[in-house]
Amino acid sequence: MKQWCPKAVLACLLLILAQAFAIAVLSQEIEGAAEPERENQPHIAQLSINGPIGPATTDYLVRTSETAQENGARLIIVNMDTPGGLDAATRDIIQHILASEIPYVTYVTPAGARAASAGTYILYASHVAAMTPSTTLGAATPVQMGGVPGQQEAPQKTPDKSPKDSDGGEKADAGDKRGGESEGSKPASAMERKVINDSVAYIRGLAQRHGRNADWAEKAVRDAATLTAQEALAENVIDVVAENQQQLMKQLPNREIVLDGKKQPIAGDVAELPVVAYEPDWRNELLSLITNPQIAYILLLIGIYGLIFEGYSPGAIVPGVVGVISLLLAFYALQVLPINYVGLALIIVGALLIAAELFVPSFGALGIGGVIALVIGSVMLIDSDVPGMRVSKALIGSIAAISGLGLLGLLYAVGHSLRKPKVAANKTMVGRTAVVIDVEPELLVKIDGEIWRACCDNQLTEGQLVTVTEEQGLILQVRPE
Structure with missing residues (x-):
C-alpha cells in the first residue's frame, strides 16, 4: 500500500485552510455587496446578546455598532438575554455605550429572558432600558471572588437595649433605606469588600447618570436582588415595558434621554425608520468559538500533546503543526479569560507526566500523578463562577476517563511484556x-x-x-x- 508523505499531508491541510479562508472572505464581500441599500440610509440597527458576555461579545457589539453608524444608523437596539459575563468585557461594552453619539436601547427579550449580573449593568448604562413581560433582571453581585459575599457568616442577633432606638427602629432601618451594608450582608474579607464597594459605586454612577433607582441597584449588587419587568418599571429601574419590538418603537419618539452628558429627546420620526438586523459575522463566530472555555481547554490539551508527540517522533510534522496552532489559539483565548495560572501549570505538568510514563519505567506512578494533576488543574483553570464561563465537569471527567483508560492500557502492555520469557x-x-x-x-x-x-x-x-x-x-x- 502506498504511504502518504507527512509533508504532502501538511501541504494539503494548508491548502484546504487557505481555500476555506478565501471562501469565507469572499462570502462576506458578496453578502456586503448584496445589501447596498443599507449604506448611508437612516435606519435602526438591531444587535443581539445571547448567552454569557465575553470578549467575543464585546468585539461584536463594538465593531458592529461602529459599522452601523457609518451606514447611517440613528439608533441601536440591543436584544439581550444573558446570565451574566466577565467584568472586563462588560465594562468595555458600557464604556462604548456611554461614549456613543447615538442612543442605545437595551431590550430584554423574548419572554423568559433575563438580564442577570452583567446584563443589569448594561441595562443601567443604556440610554433606554426596556423589558418584555415575564423577563427578569438583577443578581448583580460579583462572583469572581467565589460565591456571594455576605453568606459566609451568619449575623449574630443581640438584643439592643439602647433607649434611643425606641422610636420604631428608624436608625436600624436607615442603612436599608439607603441600600447600604447591613451586618448580615457585609462581606467577610477585605478583598471582597473592595470588589463589592467598587461594583456598588460603578452601578450607582450609571443609575444617577440616567435618573434611575440607584438604591435598588446597590441592593442588586449587595444582596443579589432581582425584579420582574413590571416590578422594575414600578421601581424606576427601567424605562419601558413592551410586548414586542413594535410596541417598543411606539414608546421611543420624543422620550428624553441623557446623551453625551446632555438631556435631549429621541427624534420624533425614529419609529418610522426601518430596522436592520446586524448578525454576527464569521469573525465574531470564530472568536466566540475560540474563547469558549470548553474549546479553549480542548485546544490547550491538543497543543500540549501535539508538541509532546512531535518531540518524541521528530519529523512527523503534522502533530507539531497542529500542536503549535492549537496552542497559540488556546493562549489567545486564555489571555482574555479569567484563568488561574496554577491550574494551567498543573495541566501542563500532568500532560508531561502522562507522556513520560511511555518512556520511564515507573509502573504507573508518573501516569497516575499526571492524571491527578490534569484533573485538579482542569478544575482550577477558569477562575470564574459565571455560568457558561467555566470548564464543564462532564468534559473534565471525560478527559480524565480517557487519560485513565490510556494509562491502564499502557500498564497492561508493560505487564504483558514483562511476563514474556526472556530471550538472549x-x-x-x-x-x-x-x-x-x-x-x-x-x-x-x-x-x-x-x-x-x-x-x-x-x-x-x-x-x-x-x-x-x-x-x-x-x-x-x-x-x-
Whole structure:
C-alpha cells in the first residue's frame, strides 16, 4: 500500500485552510455587496446578546455598532438575554455605550429572558432600558471572588437595649433605606469588600447618570436582588415595558434621554425608520468559538500533546503543526479569560507526566500523578463562577476517563511484556519465518518489514518461505520450510 508523505499531508491541510479562508472572505464581500441599500440610509440597527458576555461579545457589539453608524444608523437596539459575563468585557461594552453619539436601547427579550449580573449593568448604562413581560433582571453581585459575599457568616442577633432606638427602629432601618451594608450582608474579607464597594459605586454612577433607582441597584449588587419587568418599571429601574419590538418603537419618539452628558429627546420620526438586523459575522463566530472555555481547554490539551508527540517522533510534522496552532489559539483565548495560572501549570505538568510514563519505567506512578494533576488543574483553570464561563465537569471527567483508560492500557502492555520469557539478544530472530526477496548477488530475506542478509546451504528461490535457525550478528542462517 502506498504511504502518504507527512509533508504532502501538511501541504494539503494548508491548502484546504487557505481555500476555506478565501471562501469565507469572499462570502462576506458578496453578502456586503448584496445589501447596498443599507449604506448611508437612516435606519435602526438591531444587535443581539445571547448567552454569557465575553470578549467575543464585546468585539461584536463594538465593531458592529461602529459599522452601523457609518451606514447611517440613528439608533441601536440591543436584544439581550444573558446570565451574566466577565467584568472586563462588560465594562468595555458600557464604556462604548456611554461614549456613543447615538442612543442605545437595551431590550430584554423574548419572554423568559433575563438580564442577570452583567446584563443589569448594561441595562443601567443604556440610554433606554426596556423589558418584555415575564423577563427578569438583577443578581448583580460579583462572583469572581467565589460565591456571594455576605453568606459566609451568619449575623449574630443581640438584643439592643439602647433607649434611643425606641422610636420604631428608624436608625436600624436607615442603612436599608439607603441600600447600604447591613451586618448580615457585609462581606467577610477585605478583598471582597473592595470588589463589592467598587461594583456598588460603578452601578450607582450609571443609575444617577440616567435618573434611575440607584438604591435598588446597590441592593442588586449587595444582596443579589432581582425584579420582574413590571416590578422594575414600578421601581424606576427601567424605562419601558413592551410586548414586542413594535410596541417598543411606539414608546421611543420624543422620550428624553441623557446623551453625551446632555438631556435631549429621541427624534420624533425614529419609529418610522426601518430596522436592520446586524448578525454576527464569521469573525465574531470564530472568536466566540475560540474563547469558549470548553474549546479553549480542548485546544490547550491538543497543543500540549501535539508538541509532546512531535518531540518524541521528530519529523512527523503534522502533530507539531497542529500542536503549535492549537496552542497559540488556546493562549489567545486564555489571555482574555479569567484563568488561574496554577491550574494551567498543573495541566501542563500532568500532560508531561502522562507522556513520560511511555518512556520511564515507573509502573504507573508518573501516569497516575499526571492524571491527578490534569484533573485538579482542569478544575482550577477558569477562575470564574459565571455560568457558561467555566470548564464543564462532564468534559473534565471525560478527559480524565480517557487519560485513565490510556494509562491502564499502557500498564497492561508493560505487564504483558514483562511476563514474556526472556530471550538472549542474539537469539531473538531464531525460529521466525521469513520470505526470500532476492537471491543474487546475495541472499536477502524479509521479516515483518525488515530486510536481513542471510545464508543457506540449500538453493532458494524468490518468494520462498524459510525459517531462521541461527543469528550471527547481522546475518541470519536459514533453511527452507
